[in-house]
Amino acid sequence: MERMEPAAAPSGEVEGNGVDGPLICPWCDGEDVEKISEYGPHLMVYSFMCRECNSPFEVIKR
Ligand SMILES: [Zn+2]
Numbered sequence: 001m002e003r004m005e006p007a008a009a010p011s012g013e014v015e016g017n018g019v020d021g022p023l024i025c026p027w028c029d030g031e032d033v034e035k036i037s038e039y040g041p042h043l044m045v046y047s048f049m050c051r052e053c054n055s056p057f058e059v060i061k062r
Pocket residue numbers: 025026027028029030050051052053054055
């Protein structure tokens with residue numbers, strides 16, 4: 001049995017306006033972002049890539 005982590009508020013991660021809303025790149029504030037992974041390195045995040053500055057970032061699932 002795996003231990004369930006509490007859904008605590010994350011710190012140091014990007015928080016989008018919900019994954020369905022418009023996302024803004026945390027690096028350049030660009031809106032041209034692309035979801036590159038439904039399941040990133042962590043189950044609780046989506047992986048995105050900003051097309052404007054080519055920087056990856058993660059968004060916490062709500
Ligand atoms: Zn960017």
